[in-house]
Amino acid sequence: MSVSVPVPAPADPTVEAVPGATLRVRIRRDGGFQAFTVARRPAQTILDVVTEIQREQDPTLAYRFACRVGMCGSCAMTVNGRPRWTCRTRVAAVAEDDGLTLEPLRNLPVVKDLAVGMEPFFEKWTAAHGAFEPGDAPPADFAAVAPDSPARRAVDAGIECINCGVCYAACDVVAWNPDYLGPAALNRAWTLVNDVRDRGQAARLEAVSGDAGCQSCHTHMSCTEHCPKALAPTFAIAGLKRATARSALKRLSARHFRRSA
Amino acid sequence: MSPLLYVAQRGTAGILAVAVAVHLGTILYAVRGGLTAGEILGRTQGNLAFLVFYGVFVVAAAIHAPIGLRSILREWTPWRGRSLDGAMLAVAALLVVLGLRAALAVYVA
Ligand code: SF4
Ligand code: SF4
Ligand code: FES
Numbered sequence: 001m002s003v004s005v006p007v008p009a010p011a012d013p014t015v016e017a018v019p020g021a022t023l024r025v026r027i028r029r030d031g032g033f034q035a036f037t038v039a040r041r042p043a044q045t046i047l048d049v050v051t052e053i054q055r056e057q058d059p060t061l062a063y064r065f066a067c068r069v070g071m072c073g074s075c076a077m078t079v080n081g082r083p084r085w086t087c088r089t090r091v092a093a094v095a096e097d098d099g100l101t102l103e104p105l106r107n108l109p110v111v112k113d114l115a116v117g118m119e120p121f122f123e124k125w126t127a128a129h130g131a132f133e134p135g136d137a138p139p140a141d142f143a144a145v146a147p148d149s150p151a152r153r154a155v156d157a158g159i160e161c162i163n164c165g166v167c168y169a170a171c172d173v174v175a176w177n178p179d180y181l182g183p184a185a186l187n188r189a190w191t192l193v194n195d196v197r198d199r200g201q202a203a204r205l206e207a208v209s210g211d212a213g214c215q216s217c218h219t220h221m222s223c224t225e226h227c228p229k230a231l232a233p234t235f236a237i238a239g240l241k242r243a244t245a246r247s248a249l250k251r252l253s254a255r256h257f258r259r260s261a
Numbered sequence: 262m263s264p265l266l267y268v269a270q271r272g273t274a275g276i277l278a279v280a281v282a283v284h285l286g287t288i289l290y291a292v293r294g295g296l297t298a299g300e301i302l303g304r305t306q307g308n309l310a311f312l313v314f315y316g317v318f319v320v321a322a323a324i325h326a327p328i329g330l331r332s333i334l335r336e337w338t339p340w341r342g343r344s345l346d347g348a349m350l351a352v353a354a355l356l357v358v359l360g361l362r363a364a365l366a367v368y369v370a
Contacts, residue, residue, distance in 0.1 A: 176336040211335060215262040241267060248264035 023095060025049060027061070028103040029113050034058075040098075046086035047075050049100065050114065062112035070228065073162030076169070077114050078103040083169040085228040105169040107182075121165050121184065128185035129207045132192060133200025143197045151194040158191045158236050160229045167223035167233055179212040183223035183233030186214055190236035193243055205244050214240035266328050273325035280318040305367045312368045319360030327352045 021040040026033040027050075036053050047065055054061040065075040070088040077086050079094055080101050091100065108116035145152050167183040168174055174182050189208045192198050208214050214237045223233040262270070291301055305311045327349040334340050 173336075209264050211262060215264065215267045216332070241264075244264040245268045245271075249268060252265065 021098065023049065023091060024099045025053065026099070026101045027053070027113065028101075029061075033101070040091070044091045046077070046079055046084070046089045046091060046094070046100070046102070049091060050077075050086065050102065061114070063114040071162060073164035076105055076164045076166050078105060078169065083166040083226055085164055085166060088228065105165055107169050107171070107174045108165060116165070118163075118165060120178075121163070121168055121182070124181045124185040125163075125188060127207060127212075128181045128189040129192070129200060129204035130185055130188040132195065133198050133204070135199025139197070145196060151196060154194040154236075154239065155191045158187045158231055158233070161187060161231060162229060164228060166226050166228055167231075170222040170226040172220065172222065173216055173218055177211070177216060180216050181208065181212055181214075183217075183227075183237065186217070186240055187231060187233040187236040190239050193240065202247070205240075205247050208240050209244045209248075214244060217241075262328065262332060269324055270328040273321040276317065276321040277325055280314070280321060283314070284318065302367065302370045306370055307368065312364060315364035315367075316361065319357060319364060323353045323356035323360065326356060 018040065023038045023040055025036045025038055027036065036057055038049050038052055041048070047068065050061070050063050051065075054063065063075075063077070065087060066072040067074075068087045070085060073085070075086045076083060078084075079086065079089060080096055080099075082094075083105055084094070094100070102114060104110045104114050104116045108118065108120060111117050161184060163184065165184070167187075171180075171183055173180050186208055189204055192204060193201060198204075217234070217237045219234055219238070221234050224231070224235070227233065330352060331345060331349045334345060
């Protein structure tokens with residue numbers, strides 16, 4: 001009988017840290033940058049660095065986190081120019097010449113230091129009809145949804161969003177057009193468009209159309225590139241473009257037939 | 262951009278892709294043999310296929326361009342609302358008039 005013996009993993013360069021090495025950290029605060037020096041530690045995350053600074057060097061530093069394991073979506077910041085979830089981002093993977101530049105997320109109002117206000121993000125989530133709409137009369141029976149149906153697969157592809165705002169910060173269209181609903185809200189709407197139980201589809205398709213909606217997306221994929229959950233809001237938005245176009249054409253031909261009848 | 266404008270822009274993009282290819286191909290083919298302007302006009306004159314092709318081309322461009330221009334202006338300037346939409350309709354009308362006038366001129370020349 002063969003017994004599998006766990007093989008020790010080869011040294012992971014993102015886990016190792018040279019003893020005595022330090023990290024130069026610049027944090028954007030009050031319109032400028034403040035510099036800190038922090039010891040390098042094995043398997044150190046960006047969130048570890050910020051927490052160490054706040055606990056050991058400057059208790060007035062404001063930032064946000066909760067779960068520390070990539071579930072709550074509250075720890076996102078701009079790290080060396082890119083939006084990232086900081087609890088699951090290793091220093092070794094992103095530091096440039098032992099340096100880190102930390103800034104609040106783009107496209108959202110700064111509350112203090114590294115903490116941004118998420119209100120616009122969630123207001124747009126609501127505006128995109130990002131909540132399940134059960135309708136007036138509850139159905140008599142459970143809806144049977146085959147796990148491998150195309151609609152269910154489309155839902156699965158986008159359902160794991162943790163509302164971190166990384167995609168929203170990565171999107172240039174949000175920066176150019178502050179009304180634009182943004183990748184996360186539109187991705188959420190697409191999961192509901194594919195929910196066969198939902199009774200609010202016409203209003204939702206209306207809500208995600210127009211100059212603030214899916215048609216304004218440039219398909220430049222920044223959201224999909226940066227989403228830490230590896231979701232693809234770009235493709236969800238492409239789905240919304242098709243669905244809204246189809247429903248608009250249907251409405252147009254219905255009106256035409258009514259007139260010619 | 263409304264879903265119908267979106268459909269219009271995508272649809273005309275498809276037409277333009279073909280039209281531009283045919284247009285460029287024809288130009289390259291025509292000048293390769295060293296045709297003069299007079300000889301070219303001799304071939305286009307009274308040629309209905311020519312007129313229909315360029316008529317479609319012009320109308321597609323006149324629909325496509327203002328929709329894109331509207332998006333660009335909305336992103337790069339604070340211009341919004343009815344005045345913007347009206348100005349884009351004017352651009353569309355201008356493109357139709359100038360384009361059809363040119364096609365017609367070559368047709369009847
Ligand atoms: S693909 Fe669309 S939503 Fe995503 S970043 Fe680009 S413009 Fe924004
Ligand atoms: S789609 Fe991805 S990047 Fe955007 S909020 Fe959800 S988890 Fe974060
Ligand atoms: S702290 Fe919860 S996702 Fe990072």
